[in-house]
Amino acid sequence: MDSNRMELGEDYSDIRESVAKLCAGFPGEYWRKLEDTRAYPAEFVGALTASGFLGALIPEQYGGAGLPLRAAAVILETIHKSGCNAGACHAQMYIMGTLLRHGSEEQKKKYLPEIASGTLRLQAFGVTEPTTGSDTTQLRTRALRDGDHYVINGQKVWTSRALHSDLMLLLARTTAVDQVKKRSEGLSVFLIDIRAARGHGLEIRPLDAMINHNATEVFFNDLRIPADALIGKEGEGFRYILDGMNAERILIAAEALGDAQYFIERSTRYTKERIVFGRPIGQNQAVQFPIARAYAETEAASLMARKAAALFDAGTPCGAEANMAKLLAADASWNAAEACMQAFGGFGFAREYDIERKWRETRLFRTAPISTNMVLAFIGQHVLGMPRSY
Ligand SMILES: Cc1cc2nc3c(=O)[nH]c(=O)nc-3n(C[C@H](O)[C@H](O)[C@H](O)COP(=O)(O)OP(=O)(O)OC[C@H]3O[C@@H](n4cnc5c(N)ncnc54)[C@H](O)[C@@H]3O)c2cc1C
Numbered sequence: 001m002d003s004n005r006m007e008l009g010e011d012y013s014d015i016r017e018s019v020a021k022l023c024a025g026f027p028g029e030y031w032r033k034l035e036d037t038r039a040y041p042a043e044f045v046g047a048l049t050a051s052g053f054l055g056a057l058i059p060e061q062y063g064g065a066g067l068p069l070r071a072a073a074v075i076l077e078t079i080h081k082s083g084c085n086a087g088a089c090h091a092q093m094y095i096m097g098t099l100l101r102h103g104s105e106e107q108k109k110k111y112l113p114e115i116a117s118g119t120l121r122l123q124a125f126g127v128t129e130p131t132t133g134s135d136t137t138q139l140r141t142r143a144l145r146d147g148d149h150y151v152i153n154g155q156k157v158w159t160s161r162a163l164h165s166d167l168m169l170l171l172a173r174t175t176a177v178d179q180v181k182k183r184s185e186g187l188s189v190f191l192i193d194i195r196a197a198r199g200h201g202l203e204i205r206p207l208d209a210m211i212n213h214n215a216t217e218v219f220f221n222d223l224r225i226p227a228d229a230l231i232g233k234e235g236e237g238f239r240y241i242l243d244g245m246n247a248e249r250i251l252i253a254a255e256a257l258g259d260a261q262y263f264i265e266r267s268t269r270y271t272k273e274r275i276v277f278g279r280p281i282g283q284n285q286a287v288q289f290p291i292a293r294a295y296a297e298t299e300a301a302s303l304m305a306r307k308a309a310a311l312f313d314a315g316t317p318c319g320a321e322a323n324m325a326k327l328l329a330a331d332a333s334w335n336a337a338e339a340c341m342q343a344f345g346g347f348g349f350a351r352e353y354d355i356e357r358k359w360r361e362t363r364l365f366r367t368a369p370i371s372t373n374m375v376l377a378f379i380g381q382h383v384l385g386m387p388r389s390y
Pocket residue numbers: 124125126127128129132133134135157158159160161209213215364367368369370371372373374377389390
């Protein structure tokens with residue numbers, strides 16, 4: 001597809017309507033209660049799975065809906081616009097892509113139908129490590145071949161949902177970094193069966209965090225996994241992970257856009273109703289303009305996200321657009337969150353209004369799954385041809 005002559009494509013108003021209806025059953029009170037106990041939104045994820053939305057991207061031949069990425073983006077955007085949070089389950093949508101694109105037919109037949117039906121949860125993605133952070137190719141977790149097995153040692157951090165997932169997609173080094181030409185080589189992807197591994201070399205500890213994202217630390221201590229847990233070819237794993245990143249960026253941008261719309265809707269309504277000094281606070285330009293600006297930023301980011309999804313769905317390169325969509329949407333949602341928080345005054349801090357919860361939640365997009373600086377570095381180097389900065 002020629003990116004200068006493209007159409008933005010379908011916007012799935014029917015999907016928006018059904019997802020919004022489902023989300024109405026999970027109001028702010030539901031999410032606040034979960035935060036009180038750091039619990040996982042099992043009922044919400046169950047409802048999304050039962051409705052088929054979580055299997056949107058799984059091809060029909062494996063029991064999914066076989067929808068394009070734009071449809072999945074609409075699902076996630078609507079969840080966030082409705083005041084809910086897809087962080088409990090969104091990874092399933094993009095992790096599954098690695099299995100779909102690079103897994104063997106046997107692996108796909110074994111796992112995808114059960115993932116689509118919800119009997120198997122693929123929610124955990126182990127990449128980030130405590131000592132190497134954004135410098136992914138330096139990660140230290142090792143997987144060494146031993147006959148029909150691999151033996152894994154190392155540690156991951158911030159692995160979301162590992163305690164609520166049956167499977168984990170793991171990136172580990174299979175060839176030492178000093179034995180490869182490029183440090184992006186020698187990394188491999190494995191599909192770990194958490195149920196079989198826990199207590200046999202795999203330990204998962206919850207990590208207390210600012211938002212209820214069910215984050216964990218994961219420890220591998222001589223964990224033996226069958227060799228057929230390897231996805232694709234040994235040593236090619238970094239390429240497979242990169243392959244899935246455009247989809248991830250576009251879906252995360254959709255969530256940020258949903259949050260931005262939530263904040264704009266809430267703050268617009270509130271500032272029309274809240275009377276101080278004898279007039280609605282929204283009549284003051286200092287209150288109105290940050291909301292109006294956030295709206296303009298959200299609309300612009302939304303166009304970029306739709307462009308990225310249209311390119312992705314046409315099978316055309318979309319790295320620049322996917323990264324820019326994620327960057328712009330994360331900034332738009334944060335600016336909308338700030339405008340909303342400020343407009344609500346002291347009430348923005350009252351938990352029952354949900355503004356502070358959404359404000360904390362949307363801050364994540366500037367840090368994870370990739371931080372703003374790393375996106376800027378990508379644009380500088382790969383789009384503008386400037387020297388690599390890291
Ligand atoms: C709630 C939550 C959930 C997460 N879930 C997952 C998950 O499920 N799986 C997973 O693998 N990871 C997960 N992560 C990890 C997340 O992807 C990382 O936190 C993120 O990629 C940043 O890495 P880091 O925290 O190690 O920061 P660092 O790499 O230590 O960077 C710290 C800061 O320095 C900046 N920086 C570093 N180097 C440079 C440079 N060369 N130039 C400019 N700036 C630089 C970064 O942009 C960042 O702002 C999660 C994180 C959080 C907070």
